[in-house]
Amino acid sequence: xxxxxxxxxxxxxxxxxxxxxxxxxxxxxxxxxxxxxxxxxxxxxxxxxxxxxxxxxxxxxxxxxxxxxxxxxxxxxxxxxxxxxxxxxxxxxxxxxxxxxxxxxxxxxxxxxxxxxxxxxxxxxxxxxxxxxxxxxxxxxxxxxxxxxxxxxxxxxxxxxxxxxxxxxxxxxxxxxxxxxxxxxxxxxxxxxxxxxxxxxxxxxxxxxxxxxxxxxxxxxxxxxxxxxxxxxxxxxxxxxxxxxxxxxxxxxxxxxxxxxxxxxxxxxxxxxxxxxxxxxxxxxxxxxxxxxxxxxxxxxxxxxxxxxxxxxxxxxxxxxxxxxxxxxxxxxxxxx
Numbered sequence: 402x403x404x405x406x407x408x409x410x411x412x413x414x415x416x417x418x419x420x421x422x423x424x425x426x427x428x429x430x431x432x433x434x435x436x437x438x439x440x441x442x443x444x445x446x447x448x449x450x451x452x453x454x455x456x457x458x459x460x461x462x463x464x465x466x467x468x469x470x471x472x473x474x475x476x477x478x479x480x481x482x483x484x485x486x487x488x489x490x491x492x493x494x495x496x497x498x499x500x501x502x503x504x505x506x507x508x509x510x511x512x513x514x515x516x517x518x519x520x521x522x523x524x525x526x527x528x529x530x531x532x533x534x535x536x537x538x539x540x541x542x543x544x545x546x547x548x549x550x551x552x553x554x555x556x557x558x559x560x561x562x563x564x565x566x567x568x569x570x571x572x573x574x575x576x577x578x579x580x581x582x583x584x585x586x587x588x589x590x591x592x593x594x595x596x597x598x599x600x601x602x603x604x605x606x607x608x609x610x611x612x613x614x615x616x617x618x619x620x621x622x623x624x625x626x627x628x629x630x631x632x633x634x635x636x637x638x639x640x641x642x643x644x645x646x647x648x649x650x651x652x653x654x655x656x657x658x659x660x661x662x663x664x665x666x667x668x669x670x671x672x673x674x675x676x677x678x679x680x681x682x683x684x685x686x687x688x689x690x691x692x693x694x695x696x697x698x699x700x701x702x703x704x705x706x707x708x709x710x711x712x713x714x715x716x717x718x719x720x721x722x723x724x725x726x727x728x729x730x731x732x733x734x735x736x737x738x
Contacts, residue, residue: 407449409475410503411457412495413437413466419495420445423503432496439469446473456480456506458498459514467516477516480505483672484512517636524607528633531600531626532676538593545570545586548579562590604629613638613726619734620721621692622684630680631722644723651677653716669712681715681722693733694718 405425412419416437422430431448435441446453455475457466459482470477480502490497505511517525542562549556552575558565575583605625608614614632617623623631641647648654651674656667671678688695697717702710725731 404450407453408503408507409446409449409453409455410499410501410506411455411466412499412502413457413460413463414495415461418442418466419499421496421499421503422449423500423507425507427504427507429500432499434495437466439465442466442469443473446470446475449475452476454478454506456502456511458482458502464519464522468519478506478511479514479516481512481514484514485510515636515640520607521633521636524604524629524633527600527604527607528630529676531597531604532630532679534593534597534600538590538597541586541590541593545583545590548575548583548586549573552576552579601626608632612729616728616730617722617725619731620684620718620725621689621694622687622718623722624687627680627684630676632726634674634677634680635722635726638723638726641723644720647723648716648719650674651681651719653678653681653712653719677719678715681719682711684718685711685714688714694721 407430408423408425410421410423414437417434418437419432419434421432424430433445435445446455449455451474453475455470456478457463457470458480463479467477467479485505502511546556546561549561552573554573554575556566556569558569560566561569570583570587573580573583608629611632614628617631618625618628635647638647641650645654649670650672652670652672654669656670658665658667685694685698688698694714694717698710698714700710701713705713721731721733
């Protein structure tokens with residue numbers, strides 16, 4: 402006789418986790434607290450029988466737990482941290498959190514996040530680390546400009562860190578404290594730049610055979626780096642029913658509030674991947690000439706302003722990315738035969 406399916410909710414934390422097991426009727430079978438360890442987690446899961454339905458939230462450090470659960474044969478679900486309504490509870494604790502996760506899954510009311518496969522997670526790790534390094538380098542460069550402003554040094558060139566700018570920095574006679582800081586900042590910029598180059602070299606081989614990666618680079622404004630961001634962050638594009646669903650996931654669609662006959666649309670939701678939104682906006686800014694995306698940008702900007710026009714163009718560009726990743730080509734950009 403086949404064993405009834407059990408449901409397991411895990412409230413995962415950095416060091417310890419609470420596990421709640423329930424049956425299909427919602428009766429609690431066991432509640433335990435464990436130290437985060439793969440063996441301890443596997444031992445507790447074994448009590449739930451074969452192919453249990455397991456739910457954990459997409460919070461800090463969930464990768465290892467999802468991998469252990471899948472290796473043990475569980476059907477793993479990842480709760481979206483913003484997509485589930487927890488209600489107004491008077492009491493909030495780890496046991497209640499795990500129990501609510503179980504009930505959302507058991508009753509079919511769970512808003513799920515996608516569990517990316519391990520190779521894609523590794524690619525994301527490199528892409529996101531590169532973004533942090535670039536942000537750090539930008540901050541360091543801004544500090545150099547700030548120091549020069551304090552000393553009243555005018556910077557005539559557009560790029561202070563190009564060849565002409567470096568010669569200017571070498572020739573400056575600054576006060577001791579300012580000189581020490583600028584010298585230190587220049588050294589750090591060089592080190593961070595070297596690390597960015599190293600990370601980019603590690604990213605390239607993982608994308609060499611990806612048709613979608615090469616296809617979306619045909620979109621004006623999308624180069625190798627932005628294409629890598631789209632591929633890594635979006636992952637399996639077939640999980641989206643349409644290009645509109647991708648735009649909604651990326652947070653580039655407006656909020657929608659409807660009650661009776663009243664409908665109100667607000668600003669874009671800004672949920673989903675911040676890197677995808679940044680890459681789409683960046684690609685729009687890099688548009689040169691009269692392209693379909695830049696045309697849309699200017700048309701909307703004339704009516705609604707440049708900021709809204711840029712977001713609308715980013716949404717249109719993301720639609721092209723969707724078809725490029727799905728089909729391995731962007732047909733509207735293909736040369737006529």
